[in-house]
Amino acid sequence: MNRFLPLIGAILLTTPAQADSIVRDGDHIAIVGNTFADQLRNHGYMETLLQQHADISLRNLGWAGDTLTQRDRPTNFPTEETTLTEQKTDVIIACFGMGEAFAGEQGVAAFKNNLKAFIASHKAKKYNGQSSARLVIVSPIAYEDHGLTTPNAAARDKDLAAYTAAAKETASAVGVPFIDLYTPTRAMMDKSGSKKYTTNGIHLTPLGYWAVSHILAGKLVEGAAEPWGLTIDAQAKTSTADGVKLSAIKAEKKNLSFSVTETTAASPPPPTNGKTPAHFAKQRDTLTIKNLSPGEYTLTIDGVDISTADHVEWAQGVTIDSSPAHKEAQNFREEVKDKNLQFLYNWKALNQVHIVGERKRSPSGKALPAEQIEFNNLAIQKEKILRQPREVKTREWKLTSHGL
Incomplete structure (x- = not known):
């Protein structure tokens, strides 16, 4: 959808949203997940691109260090279900896999099972009071080699590729949209030369968030990154x-x-x-x-x-x-x-x-x-x-x- 509306007389004209976009006009969106998800809030690029092209409400519930099974919160902190219900959530964008990948190849099977359970738990809920929640699974980014400060970079990157493949397989099996950030960020990092897009191999710089936000927004709303x-x-x-x-x-x-x-x-x-x-x-x-x-x-x-x-x-x-x-x-x-x-x-x-x-x-x-x-x-x-x-x-x- 084009959120910039021409004024003709006293009438504002709208352009209908693309039918095949994952995110639709009027959606209440929640982002959950790890540090990557949390820091999308601080940089604001992805939400800006989405809001420029679709009429949405977005709340970022990302929390640094979160995994599918570890969600450390203070005592009496509201449950995720409570917050999703309060926000009348239609769409959940879930960003996991980076922390889980530290378990290596032997942790892939558990990750797939945990992701399957996560999807099932949310698809059964009607946080907006009317329809089942729609989920979007987002892969981790690639691992960037910073030389001596990122030992075993090749092995870490191989693990992230494996967890990305596992997330894609799991999401596809239950008909949930999947967004691959690993592949385009791997290509981006390979072409970077001396330019770095992360501070430590896994945490994006402001320029990294600008670039990745274009990738993510373009997958969520047709034309948002054009x-x-x-x-x-x-x-x-x-x-x-x-x-x-x-x-x-x-x-x-x-x-x-x-x-x-x-x-x-x-x-x-x-x-x-x-x-x-x-x-x-x-x-x-x-x-x-x-x-x-x-x-x-x-x-x-x-x-x-x-x-x-x-x-x-x-x-x-x-x-x-x-x-x-x-x-x-x-x-x-x-x-x-x-x-x-x-x-x-x-x-x-x-x-x-x-x-x-x-x-x-x-x-x-x-x-x-x-x-x-x-x-x-x-x-x-x-x-x-x-x-x-x-x-x-x-x-x-x-x-x-x-x-x-």
Whole structure:
């Protein structure tokens, strides 16, 4: 679905969601699992991509160190079933296998049995009060070799491949969608050169979460990870575009101007000021201008300088990450992260001693339940804003030659 809605008169027009998407409009989604799942909340890229393309509610219940059978929680902490019911959960995205893989090859059979039991326990429940929960099983990522700090990297990676295969087999046998993150992250790491996407072989960096979130979001919602692709022939004044609509192409001497209607959201820019590896080009919004006269050109959008490159670079395609639309996408991601923080303060209060411990009867302990309710209210209010349809915008792009 396209969450950016054109305003015609006083009517907002919507585009129906893709029927074959795993996630559907109106879904209440819960993420459960290990550190990978937990940190999706802190980075916000995946949820931003999903929210830009589908009308969803998402709560992250990930917990560092969780496995299918080990869920250490403070005394009297709400059960997972209670929270899933409170959130009226339709879809559970489960991220397991990384911790379990430390058991090696001999632990694969137990992992399959535990995953089968996990799926069965949730499929029997109607957390939304109407229909059985829909599950999505997500594999662990590949193991990244950091040299001396990651001994036995090859053996660890082999285990993760085996647990990924086991998860796929188990999910497929019961008709549950499966998302393989191992294979694309293995390819990503193999092409990285000196660039690293994890801090220690298994925990992703911000750039790693940006890249993996595109993979995951694209599997959950059709088109959620599709970048803008704008191509213009400066001589013929012809164009093609993905994600936007081009119109009013005009050439004056060496200058080129055109209107861009943003029919889909701009992709959140990667968390780096430097160059990202070339294999990420397909995940980034790009403008290509062919048949320009030789020289250097600056792109402006609504009068604001965005990027400068020569005619050869424009013909090869220039990444556009700092347009007004991209700044809006980045601001939207910050709002997603803030919503997640408010929910975290409600669901997983940082100081449990005030809830179940010796300070429970202190003034601060007595005040905490009311504060938790208020944090939940804040999360709900912020999500309502995130879920509001946004009006399509048309901006004026201009390529100006430095030779004039």
